Every structure is written in C-alpha cells, then in structure tokens.
Amino acid sequence: NQELLRLQRDPNQWVMPTGNYANWRYSELNQINRDTVKNLRPSWQFSTGVLRGHEGGPLVIGDVMYVHTPFPNRVFALDLNNPGRALWRYEPSQDPSVIGVMCCDTVNRGPAYADGKIILSQADTTLVALDAKTGKELWKVRNGDPAKGETSTMAPMVFGDKVLVGISGGEYGVRGHVTAYNLRDGSQAWRAYSVGTDEDIKFDPQKTTHMGRPVGANSSISSWQGDQWKLGGGTTWGWFSYDPDLNLVYYGSGNPGTWNPTQRPGDNKWSMTIFARDANTGQARWVYQMTPHDEWDYDGVNEMILVDNLTVRGQRVAKALVHFDRNGFAYTINRENGQLLVAEKFDPAVNWASHVDMETGRPQVVREFSTRAGGEDKNVQNICPAALGTKDQQPAAFSPKTGMFYVPTNHVCMDYEPFRVSYTAGQPYVGATLSMYPPKGSDNLGNFIAWDAAAGKIVWSKPERFSVWSGALATAGDIVFYGTLEGHLKAVDKRDGKELFSYRTPSGIIGNVNTFSHRGKQYVAVLSGVGGWAGIGMAAGLTNDSEGLGAVGAYKSLSDYTQLGGVLTVFALPD
C-alpha cells in the first residue's frame, strides 16, 4: 500500500501495530535516550473501561491516536491536540458467547489503518472498516463462525489494495486460513488454508518449495491419517510481515488439531509452518515446517522480522527473515527462497530437541521429552519450554543501528499428559492436561534478551520474575523498552540490558510499547491490563492450578503484584 509505505518511514507516527511492514518495532526518534530516559514521566492516561487482557498498542496517524480494547473491541479516536478527548467511539455489537470459545483470554492485537480507514478484526471474526475521521462503518464481512470455535484476536494488515486477516481456534479443531479482502468494499479476493488440498492451500506442487525442493502433489493431505486434516488446526492468529519488493507476505501457522499426538499420526502439514505467499494471489512460494507432528503445542505463529544484508558464516544474505519460535529455536532464513541458515536455541533450558538438522530442517526430538513415546495417559515431565513456548505472541524488536534483536521471552517448563478426545463443533478439542513451572534451578519465569541472528547467540539476558508478555520497542536513543506482567514499563541499555528506567503502571503489561512525536515532543505509549494466556487466571477468574491449560498454577502469584484494568499511559520528558 503506497500510503503505508510512505507513512511507515515517518517516525512521528505509528501507522501499523508492527511499526513497519518488516515488523521492526523500531523508531528513529531519540529525544528520549540513554541519558534522558531516567526523567521520563507519565504525561496523560486514559482508562478503556475494559477489564481483561490488553494486547497490541495504539496507532498514531497525524494528530489522532486510535486505541482499541479486548472484547467487546471498543475503538477510541483520541485527539492528540486535546489529550484524552475522544473524537469518536466505536463499539461493535457482538454475541458474548464468543468469550467462551476464546482459548487464551479475549485479547485483540490491534486494528490496521490504510487509505482513511481503520480496519478492526472483532472477536466474533467480523472484519469491519471504519471511516478514520468519523468512526462510521463503511463495510463489514464475516470471516468465520464462532459456533464452530472460530474467533479472532489478531491484527489485520493492509498490502496494496487488500487487507489480510487470519483466524483463531486451534484448540477447537478449526482449520486455519488467511483471507485477503478488498480494502475498497470488503469483497473477498482470496483465501488460503494451512492444511488441505493443493487448491485449498494454494500450493503449486512443482513450484512451491520446502527446504529448496518442490513439495509435490498432495503434500498436506498425505501427511494426515484419513480425514483428520479437516480438523487440522494450523490457525493463523499471529503477525503478518510483508516485503514489497518480492511482493511476499510472511506468517506462521499454529498447532495441529488435538494436542494428543497419538491421535493424529503423520507430519500434519502444514501446521507449525512459516509461509511465504504472493500478496496478490495467495499462491505459496515456499514453506518451512518447524515442528513436524507437534507433540507440545508449539504454535509457529510468532512474528517474522525481515532484515537485509546479514552475513551468516561468511555468506552474505541480501534478504533474511528472523523468527523466534514457540519451540525455543530462533530461525534465520533466506526469505527469497526459504533456505534455512541458522536454527539455535534462544533459551539454554530448551530440551525437547537436541538441535535442528540443517539438511532436512527437522528438529531432533529427545525421546525422554516426547509426549507420545509413552502412549496416551502417560505424564511426561520437565519438558522445556512449556506449551506457551520460549516466546508466545509477544513481539520482539529489531534495531538497524545495532543489528540486534530484543526479545521478550518465557522461561517455563511443563508436565504434559495427552488423552483421547472426540470432536464436537464448538467444544474444546485439546486432549492434554498440563502443569507449568520454571526450569529446574531457576526461580524466574522470564528473561528479556538481546539476540544475534547471524551467529545464533544470546548477547545478553536480563531475568524477570514473570514471563515478559509485552512487545518490545527499540529506538535510535540506544534504549529498548518492554513491559512486565507486574505492570512496570522498563527501558534498558541496548548494550548490556542495564535497567535505566522503570515505572509502575496500574496493571500488568501485555501490550506492545510504541513511540511517536507530536508538536516536536517524543512520547512513549503502552497499554496496561493484565491477561492473555499467562494472565488467564486473573482475567477469567480461574483458581485451579491445572485450569487455563496449566497457566493458572504457574502464574498464581501474579495477583500479589497487580490487578485487572485497561489503561493507556503516555510518557514524555518534562518540559
């Protein structure tokens, strides 16, 4: 989209949830920097009136800030010339029964902006375009059916004249897809499934490649038993990135249907897969399946960060993609052709696989931590990472100034007991009982790390009491921001992770930090409002340790530090 290509270069604005098409979450602004950040103060705050987990962050277009909420998915257009005053408010009417089929809290990762429209993907899968000036509905379309467990939490993205959106419901046997709608009127342009026939998944058996080779005919269906692919999962609830020169969009697919691996033999393609698709047609150029035949719920949906000119073991790579997967491996890939360059653990605790075979691309699974090796109803213990991964949806930041990645991570292990389930539409299709805890010898559940994607190495690591469930922001001020589940907004030195600033906001932070400037002054904005999978105990009022798929027990003490409540805080330096 020409307008977005232009606007994403303007550091005064924040025009898409990911910062730019490459998912950098980086800003050239440097008024707030290593020396001045200690003076940062809240400038104004805004309560959203919604209690559950607030993911994503506000967009800033010109003089207007657009703030969204979890279900019921309110949107506020706030006037930056009169901070906190709403120019308009929008609240869709949605059947609240959708709340019951959202796996991991009622979160929403933010709307998209393009061509004078704000595009929101509601929990009930309605995609609605609003007039950015007035908040009036311009068009809306239904992308899925909550009665079958299809919901939405993700941020849509606009490419050219289309808006692309995915779907949630991997815990309900939903077959994932991404769908492009025409920005003009909401009519459907194309839809590509993660699993299914070559036509459904938009693969060309001869031209679409995996590890450099054509995938061949029926690559997905032949990797499933019988009709199981129809409940195959591979939902698409994470982030999109886009390379305008290659005209390719990148994203990952989630877990295969049912968490009980014994019930679904085969590689379960193309769940747990990175896709590179043509933005005009949806046709797949290349794919890479990170976790064939998943046994741990390591959804592959985390963001793909696009960087240029990396030198990996002496080889110059003009166009690379870096991805921190739930499975604990960080991948560096040639984004033109899908060639695997680096796959290394980004938490030393990761134990389910010894390494990734660089010839086949397959992780080498350690038998002791295979959840199917002992059959059903066997409790496999001390698997690291836990199902919520070494990193979940919380996005990392990239600084072109340092060439480093700044990654919010989880440091959590699990016991996993698979059991047999049968499918009923709209009912959980999980088939595993979990408990979660920190790795042996650790008492912290998270780390904030800096990562070198060419070498595949941690540069520094800063422990946090809880998982870092918020998205990072790197700036030209030589600092990196992130939020903690206790509710602190922190700024650290990009060189060594040394804490330079910490401020306690009213609730735990699972939102993504961003920055903008208005009338010559730099601001930093973040949503507080604890929740998400890590905070599901508090968000949904669950108290039994095994509830929330095992997250309730692990994060039990969170309520000693924070309480629910959505608040936007905007920070600035004193005049």
Ligand SMILES: O=C(O)c1cc(C(=O)O)c2c(n1)C(=O)C(=O)c1cc(C(=O)O)[nH]c1-2
């Ligand atoms: O399979 C799915 O469709 C699906 C959807 C979502 C979601 O939409 O939020 C999550 C997950 N899976 C998931 O596995 C997960 O760890 C997770 C964490 C969160 C969150 O926002 O904290 N959502 C989701």
